[in-house]
Amino acid sequence: MTGAGKRITGPKGAPLVGVFPQMKRDALGFFERTAAEHGGVALLDFGLKKIYLVTAPDCIQHVLLDNDRNYVRGRSVDSARLLLGNGLAMNNGESWLRQRRLMQPAFHRQRVARFARLITDLTDETAEGWRREAAAGRTVDVADEMTKLTLRIVVKSLFSEDIRDRLDELSEAFDVAQHFIYWHGRNPLALPLRVPTPANRAFLRARRRLDEIVFDLIRERRVRDARTDDLLDMLLAARDEETGQGMDDRQVRDEVMTVFFAGHETTMTMLTWAWYVLASVPEAERDLQAELGSVLNGRPPVIADLPKLGYTERMLQETMRLYSPTWIFAREAVADDVVCGYPIERGASLLISPYVTHRSAAWWPDPQRFDPERFTAERAKGRHRFAYVPFGGGPHLCIGREFALMEARLIMATLAQRYRLERVAQGPVAMTPQVTLRPKGGMPMTIHSR
Numbered sequence: 074m075t076g077a078g079k080r081i082t083g084p085k086g087a088p089l090v091g092v093f094p095q096m097k098r099d100a101l102g103f104f105e106r107t108a109a110e111h112g113g114v115a116l117l118d119f120g121l122k123k124i125y126l127v128t129a130p131d132c133i134q135h136v137l138l139d140n141d142r143n144y145v146r147g148r149s150v151d152s153a154r155l156l157l158g159n160g161l162a163m164n165n166g167e168s169w170l171r172q173r174r175l176m177q178p179a180f181h182r183q184r185v186a187r188f189a190r191l192i193t194d195l196t197d198e199t200a201e202g203w204r205r206e207a208a209a210g211r212t213v214d215v216a217d218e219m220t221k222l223t224l225r226i227v228v229k230s231l232f233s234e235d236i237r238d239r240l241d242e243l244s245e246a247f248d249v250a251q252h253f254i255y256w257h258g259r260n261p262l263a264l265p266l267r268v269p270t271p272a273n274r275a276f277l278r279a280r281r282r283l284d285e286i287v288f289d290l291i292r293e294r295r296v297r298d299a300r301t302d303d304l305l306d307m308l309l310a311a312r313d314e315e316t317g318q319g320m321d322d323r324q325v326r327d328e329v330m331t332v333f334f335a336g337h338e339t340t341m342t343m344l345t346w347a348w349y350v351l352a353s354v355p356e357a358e359r360d361l362q363a364e365l366g367s368v369l370n371g372r373p374p375v376i377a378d379l380p381k382l383g384y385t386e387r388m389l390q391e392t393m394r395l396y397s398p399t400w401i402f403a404r405e406a407v408a409d410d411v412v413c414g415y416p417i418e419r420g421a422s423l424l425i426s427p428y429v430t431h432r433s434a435a436w437w438p439d440p441q442r443f444d445p446e447r448f449t450a451e452r453a454k455g456r457h458r459f460a461y462v463p464f465g466g467g468p469h470l471c472i473g474r475e476f477a478l479m480e481a482r483l484i485m486a487t488l489a490q491r492y493r494l495e496r497v498a499q500g501p502v503a504m505t506p507q508v509t510l511r512p513k514g515g516m517p518m519t520i521h522s523r
C-alpha cells in the first residue's frame with residue numbers, strides 16, 4: 074500500500090454512469106473545468122471505473138520521467154493494438170526498450186534531414202494544385218489538403234517509389250482500419266473480432282489487405298541488393314549493438330504501421346491549425362511573412378534555412394500549445410505509487426492531457442492569447458519543461474518529433490510564401506477531440522495567390 078496521502082477530489086457524477094455524460098457532452102471543457110476546480114491530480118468517477126486526470130507539470134514529470142517504469146500503456150491502447158500490433162507506440166518494458174534503441178538512429182535530426190528534399194518536392198506539387206484552385210476561386214478543405222500531403226510524405230519516406238501502384242489501395246485500407254479502431258476504442262461493448270459483424274469483417278478485410286501489401290514490400294526489399302535509404306530500409310538494416318540482431322518481418326510490419334499511423338494525422342492536424350491561426354491572427358500572418366521574405370525572398374526553403382526560420386518554429390510551437398494534436402494520452406499504474414502526494418493504486422488508469430495543461434492559467438499567463446514569443450529562450454526560462462508536452466516526455470518522447478517539426482516548417486515556408494488562405498466561416502472554429510484534436514467540419518478556406 075502507498076499509505077496515507079492527500080485526498081483526491083473530482084466532479085460529482087450520476088449514479089452508475091458517473092461523469093460519463095458530462096464528458097460525452099463536451100470532453101475538452103469538462104477536463105479543463107475538472108483541472109481548474111480539483112487541481113493537478115483529479116479523480117474522474119466513471120461508475121465502475123475510476124480514472125485520474127494528471128495535469129500539473131510536476132505530476133506529469135513524475136509519471137512520464139521520474140517513475141516512468143511504473144506506468145505502462147496498458148488497456149488504453151488495446152483497440153489500436155488490433156492494427157499496430159506491438160509497434161513502438163503500443164510497446165512496454167524490455168521489448169519497447171529494444172525496439173526504441175533499434176529505431177532511434179533512423180529518427181535522429183541528421184538522419185531525417187535526408188527527407189527534406191522529398192518534402193519540398195511533394196509540397197511543390199500541392200502548391201501547383203493550389204494555383205488552379207486560387208485561379209478558379211474554389212473553396213478547399215485545408216484539413217483534407219494537409220491530410221493528402223502528409224500522407225504522401227509519410228508513404229514516400231517509408232517506401233520511396235515502390236508503393237506507387239498500390240498507394241490508393243493502401244490509403245483506402247488504412248482509412249477503413251483507422252476508423253474502425255477509433256470506433257472500437259469508444260465502444261466498450263464492441264463484439265470480439267471473431268464475431269462476423271459487418272464492422273468486424275470490414276476491418277479484418279482491410280487489415281488483411283494492408284498486411285499483404287506491407288509484407289510483400291518487406292520481402293521484396295529483403296532480397297534486393299540496392300539500398301534506397303528510406304525508412305523501410307533503415308528499419309530492415311537496424312541491428313542491436315550488443316547482439317547484432319535485427320527485427321523479424323512481423324515486427325517491421327508493426328513498426329511500419331505505427332509510423333504510418335502516428336506520423337501523418339498528428340502532423341496534418343498541427344498544419345491545419347497553423348493555417349487557421351494565420352487566417353485569424355493578423356500579427357502572426359505579418360510576422361511570418363516578414364521572416365519568410367527576409368530569409369527566403371521568394372526561393373524555396375532548404376534544410377539549411379531552418380535555423381534561420383525562428384518565428385516559423387515559434388508560431389508552430391504556439392499553435393501546438395493551443396491546439397495540441399495529441400490532446401490526451403493514457404497510462405496504467407503497475408504498482409501502488411504516490412504522485413505529487415496523492416496515493417495512486419496499482420492498476421489505476423491515468424490520463425495526461427496536453428490540451429488542458431497547455432491552456433491552464435496556472436502555468437501560462439493569459440493562456441487564450443496566441444503569442445509565439447512565449448517560446449523565445451528568454452521567455453521559456455523558468456517555465457516547467459513538463460508544462461509543454463505536445464510530444465509527450467521522458468523515455469517515450471515522440472520518436473518522430475524532429476521529422477514532424479522539419480516537415481511542418483518546410484511545408485509552411487513553401488506554401489505560405491506563395492499563398493494566403495482565407496477562412497470561409499467567421500468566428501472561432503469548434504474543436505472535436507478524436508484521436509487528434511480536429512476542427513469540427515474541417516477547415517474550409519479560399520486560396521489567394523500572393
Ligand code: HEM
Binds near residue numbers: 340463
Ligand atoms: C505534430 C506531430 C506529432 C505529434 C503531436 C506527436 C505526438 C506524440 C506523443 C504525445 C507521443 C507520446 C505518447 C505517449 O507517451 O504515450 C508520441 C509518441 C510517438 N510518436 Fe509521435 N507525434 C507526432 C509526429 C510523429 C511522427 C511524424 C512519427 C513517425 C514518423 C511519430 C511516431 C511516434 C511513435 C513511434 C511514438 C511512440 C514512441 C515511444 O513510445 O517510444 N510521431 N507522439
